Amino acid sequence: MTVTYDKLFIDGGWVAPTTDRRIEAINATTEEPLGSVPEASEADVDRAVQAARTAFDESGWATTNPTERAAALNRFADALEKRAELLTRSVSLQNGMPLSLSEQFEGGYAVALLRYYAALATSTENEERRPSPLGFDTLVQRSPIGVVAAIVPWNYPVVLAITKIAPALAAGCAIVLKPSPGTVLDSFILAEAAEEAQIPAGVINWVPGGRELGAYLVSHPGVDKVAFTGSTAAGRLIAENCGRLMRPVTLELGGKSAALILDDADLNKVTEGLYFASLANNGQTCMACTRILAPSSRYDEVVDAISAWMSSLKVGDPLDPSTQVGPLASAEHRNRVEGFIDKGRAEGARLVLGGGRPKDIDRGWFVAPTVFADVDNASTIAQQEIFGPVLSVIKYDGDDEAIKIANDSDYGLGGSVWSNDSERAMSVARRVQTGTIGVNGYVIDLNAPFGGVKASGIGREFGPEAMSSYQQLKSIYLPG
Numbered sequence: 001m002t003v004t005y006d007k008l009f010i011d012g013g014w015v016a017p018t019t020d021r022r023i024e025a026i027n028a029t030t031e032e033p034l035g036s037v038p039e040a041s042e043a044d045v046d047r048a049v050q051a052a053r054t055a056f057d058e059s060g061w062a063t064t065n066p067t068e069r070a071a072a073l074n075r076f077a078d079a080l081e082k083r084a085e086l087l088t089r090s091v092s093l094q095n096g097m098p099l100s101l102s103e104q105f106e107g108g109y110a111v112a113l114l115r116y117y118a119a120l121a122t123s124t125e126n127e128e129r130r131p132s133p134l135g136f137d138t139l140v141q142r143s144p145i146g147v148v149a150a151i152v153p154w155n156y157p158v159v160l161a162i163t164k165i166a167p168a169l170a171a172g173c174a175i176v177l178k179p180s181p182g183t184v185l186d187s188f189i190l191a192e193a194a195e196e197a198q199i200p201a202g203v204i205n206w207v208p209g210g211r212e213l214g215a216y217l218v219s220h221p222g223v224d225k226v227a228f229t230g231s232t233a234a235g236r237l238i239a240e241n242c243g244r245l246m247r248p249v250t251l252e253l254g255g256k257s258a259a260l261i262l263d264d265a266d267l268n269k270v271t272e273g274l275y276f277a278s279l280a281n282n283g284q285t286c287m288a289c290t291r292i293l294a295p296s297s298r299y300d301e302v303v304d305a306i307s308a309w310m311s312s313l314k315v316g317d318p319l320d321p322s323t324q325v326g327p328l329a330s331a332e333h334r335n336r337v338e339g340f341i342d343k344g345r346a347e348g349a350r351l352v353l354g355g356g357r358p359k360d361i362d363r364g365w366f367v368a369p370t371v372f373a374d375v376d377n378a379s380t381i382a383q384q385e386i387f388g389p390v391l392s393v394i395k396y397d398g399d400d401e402a403i404k405i406a407n408d409s410d411y412g413l414g415g416s417v418w419s420n421d422s423e424r425a426m427s428v429a430r431r432v433q434t435g436t437i438g439v440n441g442y443v444i445d446l447n448a449p450f451g452g453v454k455a456s457g458i459g460r461e462f463g464p465e466a467m468s469s470y471q472q473l474k475s476i477y478l479p480g
């Protein structure tokens with residue numbers, strides 16, 4: 001059965017799109033159609049931005065009591081929770097995410113984020129009277145920044161949308177959200193939840209479309225701030241436009257993170273933890289630790305342990321709860337990942353596992369779990385984001401060299417350090433140039449800032465820091 005939507009959610013209701021262009025959703029496992037939605041046009045974006053402008057400038061949303069904003073976010077959380085099964089299945093069907101992960105992130109984490117920012121909206125003081133050393137007081141005021149253009153990718157479409165919606169609404173902003181054409185069905189379920197939650201008209205609007213539409217939204221004169229998650233290449237173009245427009249922008253971009261396995265690590269614990277740290281969502285995860293740094297004293301042992309673990313993973317239908325590795329999100333993306341595997345071979349890395357499509361699966365965009373050993377950190381597969389189930393094991397001598405290799409990357413988003421001595425691991429973690437890093441595991445804490453350094457981005461999401469990024473500061477001097 002396919003799902004068809006005919007209208008767009010703009011200004012608190014379902015409106016007819018201005019063109020008849022559509023976006024098709026395809027099942028990543030069967031390659032069959034899942035449904036289709038209208039593609040928004042520039043005229044639809046104009047309408048959405050105008051609705052958000054009116055909600056922000058005139059409807060009073062920006063000046064509502066934080067308790068009312070919190071109540072709206074909690075109603076949204078309830079409406080999302082009711083639809084969690086539908087949402088998580090929809091994501092897994094579209095992008096191949098194993099259902100267990102989808103339930104955890106696209107369902108549970110998204111709901112938790114809405115409730116977290118609801119609580120933060122009411123507990124945050126937005127005015128602070130600060131004594132000046134010059135003998136008078138200053139009132140420092142935080143106010144919502146305005147209309148937000150939010151653009152998200154296809155890999156975690158629900159949680160990444162909520163990562164922007166929740167803090168923006170908690171701060172009092174209105175938002176126009178552009179989902180990726182790679183995963184569109186879920187955004188209509190989100191819109192249905194917003195409607196049921198009676199989020200005031202114009203406060204959240206959805207405009208599904210491709211990169212040209214995203215570029216149009218970024219530069220729209222009615223937008224006050226851009227919040228982007230996606231590739232570094234697109235992030236650079238968006239940053240250029242925002243620089244020209246002097247428009248605040250948050251950029252959550254790509255990564256090529258390292259797992260630093262120290263010479264005293266328990267390899268059983270490492271492989272258990274690497275499933276999320278390195279392979280979550282079939283490797284289609286921005287902070288995935290796909291460079292495995294192994295000490296020369298235990299190099300062969302690490303390569304064997306990683307290969308044995310990767311070959312034990314269950315590859316198959318993402319809706320089967322026992323599946324650990326599903327298909328990639330599109331045929332085009334699988335071709336890209338296979339191109340990197342060819343490049344790895346051509347540049348002299350030693351293929352120890354996988355390297356192609358799984359033998360017993362004849363449809364769906366699968367790539368078998370793949371391990372390269374003897375990888376040079378300067379090579380393409382060690383420097384570029386592959387975004388698939390492909391790990392590179394790189395040899396080092398001593399902790400200092402491990403840190404040097406980890407830092408020898410254009411990116412700095414995630415990372416992990418593995419050791420039986422947690423103090424030693426912590427001191428290594430402090431020296432890795434990255435926005436986030438885990439010790440003997442990798443988790444994402446919604447109460448702590450998440451984001452990247454270097455080409456992995458600018459700004460932070462999660463925690464109180466994300467809400468601050470949707471606010472502007474004003475100092476009111478009180479000398480009299």
Ligand code: NAD
Pocket residue numbers: 151152153154155156160178179180181182209210211212213214215216218229230231232234235237238251252253254255285286287385387413452456457
């Ligand atoms: P992408 O950059 O191709 O597209 C992301 C979104 O931006 C899509 O909605 C797309 O339509 C839009 N877009 C593309 N070019 C644009 C432009 N010039 N102007 C405005 N909008 C534009 O990325 P993708 O392939 O959809 O997603 C995968 C990438 O996202 C990976 O690089 C991954 O690392 C990154 N990512 C980062 C994080 C993070 O938190 N740092 C999280 C998830 C994904």
